[in-house]
Amino acid sequence: MVNGTICIFATHKKIMAKRTRIKDLLNTTDFGKKVTVMGWVKTFRNNQFIALNDGSSINNIQAVVDFNSFDESLLKRLTTGAAVSIKGEVVESLGKGQRIEIKVNELEILGDSDAEKFPLQPKKHSLEFLREIAHLRFRTNTFNAVFKIRHALAYAVHKFFNDKGFVYMHTPIITASDAEGAGEMFRVSTIDPDNIPRNEDGSINYKEDFFGRATNLTVSGQLEGELAAMAFGDIYTFGPTFRAENSNTTRHLAEFWMIEPEMAFYDLNDNMDLAEELLKYLIQYALDHCADELEFLKNRLLEEEKSKPQAERSEFDLLAKLNFCLDNNFERISYTEAVSILKNSKPNQKKQFKYLIEGWGSDLQSEHERFLVEKHFKKPVILTDYPADIKSFYMRLNEPDAEGRTTVRAMDILFPGIGEIVGGSQREERLEKLEKRMEEMHIPAEEMSWYLDTRRFGSAPHAGFGLGFERLVLFVTGMTNIRDVIPFPRTPKNAEF
RNA sequence: UCCUGAGUAGCUCAGCCGGUUAGAGCAUCUGACUGUUAAUCAGAGGGUCGCUGGUUCGAGCCCAGCCUCAGGAGCCA
Numbered sequence: 001m002v003n004g005t006i007c008i009f010a011t012h013k014k015i016m017a018k019r020t021r022i023k024d025l026l027n028t029t030d031f032g033k034k035v036t037v038m039g040w041v042k043t044f045r046n047n048q049f050i051a052l053n054d055g056s057s058i059n060n061i062q063a064v065v066d067f068n069s070f071d072e073s074l075l076k077r078l079t080t081g082a083a084v085s086i087k088g089e090v091v092e093s094l095g096k097g098q099r100i101e102i103k104v105n106e107l108e109i110l111g112d113s114d115a116e117k118f119p120l121q122p123k124k125h126s127l128e129f130l131r132e133i134a135h136l137r138f139r140t141n142t143f144n145a146v147f148k149i150r151h152a153l154a155y156a157v158h159k160f161f162n163d164k165g166f167v168y169m170h171t172p173i174i175t176a177s178d179a180e181g182a183g184e185m186f187r188v189s190t191i192d193p194d195n196i197p198r199n200e201d202g203s204i205n206y207k208e209d210f211f212g213r214a215t216n217l218t219v220s221g222q223l224e225g226e227l228a229a230m231a232f233g234d235i236y237t238f239g240p241t242f243r244a245e246n247s248n249t250t251r252h253l254a255e256f257w258m259i260e261p262e263m264a265f266y267d268l269n270d271n272m273d274l275a276e277e278l279l280k281y282l283i284q285y286a287l288d289h290c291a292d293e294l295e296f297l298k299n300r301l302l303e304e305e306k307s308k309p310q311a312e313r314s315e316f317d318l319l320a321k322l323n324f325c326l327d328n329n330f331e332r333i334s335y336t337e338a339v340s341i342l343k344n345s346k347p348n349q350k351k352q353f354k355y356l357i358e359g360w361g362s363d364l365q366s367e368h369e370r371f372l373v374e375k376h377f378k379k380p381v382i383l384t385d386y387p388a389d390i391k392s393f394y395m396r397l398n399e400p401d402a403e404g405r406t407t408v409r410a411m412d413i414l415f416p417g418i419g420e421i422v423g424g425s426q427r428e429e430r431l432e433k434l435e436k437r438m439e440e441m442h443i444p445a446e447e448m449s450w451y452l453d454t455r456r457f458g459s460a461p462h463a464g465f466g467l468g469f470e471r472l473v474l475f476v477t478g479m480t481n482i483r484d485v486i487p488f489p490r491t492p493k494n495a496e497f
Numbered sequence: 498u499c500c501u502g503a504g505u506a507g508c509u510c511a512g513c514c515g516g517u518u519a520g521a522g523c524a525u526c527u528g529a530c531u532g533u534u535a536a537u538c539a540g541a542g543g544g545u546c547g548c549u550g551g552u553u554c555g556a557g558c559c560c561a562g563c564c565u566c567a568g569g570a571g572c573c574a
Contacts, residue, residue, distance in 0.1 A: 046534090246498055247573075365571090
C-alpha cells in the first residue's frame with residue numbers, strides 16, 4: 001500500500017506480486033526499474049505494441065514486446081479486451097507519442113478475450129450502442145472519465161456538507177407516505193399477484209401485505225429530512241430516489257440519486273446561498289481533481305461539434321463553461337419578474353414560442369426557461385416565489401401582493417442545457433397555514449400526523465432543496481443523455497443488467 | 498403518454514422510381530511487414546434487411562399493426 005502499489009490477495013495466499021498502477025507509472029522517472037503491470041489490452045499494434053489500461057488513468061501505458069522472443073501462439077492471444085500481467089523494465093520511449101514505455105520481459109495472459117465476440121473495437125462507438133453493452137462500456141475512455149468524475153462529485157458532496165457540520169441522514173427507501181405527490185410511485189409488495197387478498201368492497205387488502213399497509217419506493221427524502229433537521233439543525237440526504245413516471249427524455253430516470261439538504265433556521269435567501277455555494281464547490285472540485293478526465297471529455301465534445309452546423313455549436317468548450325459558472329453569480333429573479341421579461345421578449349412578441357406567455361399564473365415551459373438561461377441572462381438563473389397554485393403544499397406562503405396574487409417561497413435553479421437542476425423552498429412552519437393548505441390540496445392530515453408534529457412541537461423556520469445528482473454529472477461532464485452518467489440506467493421499458 | 502425520426506453484416510452507414518446474385522468503411526480471420534500511435538499492405542469469410550400480416554408477377558423499398566431506439570414535449574431532479 002505504499003509508493004502507489006497495491007496488493008492483490010487470494011483467499012488464502014498471495015497469488016500475485018505487487019503491481020504498479022499505470023497512473024503512477026505514467027508519472028515516474030524511474031528508468032530501468034523493474035515493474036509488474038496488470039490491465040486490459042486496448043490494442044496490440046504491429047505485433048509489438050500493447051496499449052494497456054488498468055482503469056487507474058484514462059491514459060494507457062505502452063508495453064513493447066520483442067516478438068522474436070515470445071511464442072507466436074501467446075502473442076495471438078493479445079486481443080482487445082484481454083487481461084494480462086506484464087513484468088518488465090521502465091524505459092524511455094523510442095517512439096513519439098509517449099514519454100515512457102515498458103520493455104516486456106514476462107507476459108502472462110490472465111483472461112482471454114475472444115476477438116470475434118468482444119464487442120469493443122479500437123474505434124469510436126455510438127453512445128446508443130454502448131448503452132446496450134453497459135456492462136462493458138466502463139472499459140471505454142469516455143465512461144472511464146464520466147464515472148471517475150461521478151465518483152469525485154459524490155465524494156465532494158459528502159466533503160462539502162461534512163466540513164460544514166451537516167449530518168448525513170439515511171432516510172428510508174421504502175416508504176408508506178405518498179403525500180408529496182412528486183409523481184407516480186413504484187409499489188413495494190410481497191402480495192402474490194395471482195392471488196390478491198381483497199376487502200369486501202373489492203379493494204386490495206394491504207393488511208395481508210408484508211408491512212400490513214401499502215408501501216412504495218421513496219420519491220424524496222425531504223419530509224423525513226425535515227424531521228431530522230428539527231433536531232440536528234443541518235442535515236443532508238444522498239441516496240436513490242424512484243419515480244414511476246413514463247418519462248422518455250435525456251434528463252429523466254426512473255431510478256436516480258438525489259441530494260437533499262434541510263436546514264433549520266434558514267430562510268429562502270440562506271437556502272439559495274447554500275445551493276449556489278454547493279454547486280460552485282462541486283464544479284471547482286471536479287476541475288481540481290479530474291483534470292485529465294475533463295480534458296478528454298472537452299476534446300470529445302469538440303470532436304462531436306465538428307459534425308454539427310456552425311449555428312448549433314456551443315460558444316464555450318467544456319472547461320470554459322465550467323469556469324464561467326464559477327466566475328458569475330447566479331441571477332436571482334422572481335417568477336413575476338421572469339414572466340414580465342418573457343412577455344416582452346422577442347420570441348414572445350414575434351410568437352416564436354410554442355406556448356406564448358399570456359399572463360401570470362401558469363408554469364413556465366422549458367422553452368421559456370431555456371430562453372431566460374441561455375439567451376437572456378446567459379448564466380445560471382434562480383427563479384423564486386412561484387404562484388402557490390402550481391407548487392407543493394409544504395412551501396411557505398407569502399403575503400398576497402398588491403394585486404392579491406399568492407406566491408410561495410420556492411426556488412428553482414436553472415442551468416444551461418440541463419434545465420432545472422435544483423428545486424427547493426423555505427418550508428411552511430406555521431401549523432394553521434400548513435393544515436389549511438393541505439386541506440385545500442386534499443392531502444390527508446391524519447396520515448401526515450408525524451410530519452405535522454414538527455410544527456406542533458418547537459416549530460422553527462427552515463428550508464431545503466433537492467439536487468439531482470445525475471443532472472449535476474451531466475453538466476460537469478458535458479454529456480447530453482442522463483443514461484450515460486449513471487452506470488446502469490433504469491428507464492421505461494429498460495432495466496437491463 | 499403525445500409529436501417527429503430511425504431500425505440493413507459485430508460496429509457506422511449507403512441502397513435510385515418496387516425489378517436479376519443486398520454494397521462500402523471499420524472490425525474479424527489468413528498471409529505479409531516489423532518503432533507502431535484508430536499501424537500499414539494483400540486476400541477471405543460474414544445478412545432472419547426489427548417482428549407479424551397485407552398489396553403485387555415481384556417488397557430492404559409500398560400499406561397496416563406491434564416492438565425497440567433516438568430527439569423534442571409534458572411531468573420533474
